[in-house]
Amino acid sequence: xxxxxxxxxxxxxxxxxxxxxxxxxxxxxxxxxxxxxxxxxxxxxxxxxxxxxxxxxxxxxxxxxx
Numbered sequence: 001x002x003x004x005x006x007x008x009x010x011x012x013x014x015x016x017x018x019x020x021x022x023x024x025x026x027x028x029x030x031x032x033x034x035x036x037x038x039x040x041x042x043x044x045x046x047x048x049x050x051x052x053x054x055x056x057x058x059x060x061x062x063x064x065x066x
Contacts, residue, residue, distance in 0.1 A: 010035075 012020075017031075024034035047053060 020034060021031050024031045027034060029037070043053070
């Protein structure tokens with residue numbers, strides 16, 4: 001069954017992609033799950049410094065991007 005999650009195309013230098021695949025395999029994860037893990041860590045660290053990103057923050061950001 002196909003995922004209902006949005007898809008995002010990532011452009012990345014081949015060397016970084018190769019290293020990411022290596023790390024993902026080492027951690028027994030797919031490359032996609034490794035990227036998701038790294039994003040979650042990055043967001044958590046950002047929110048530690050600047051506070052939680054709320055749904056309202058995201059909606060305001062999206063409104064301002066239009």
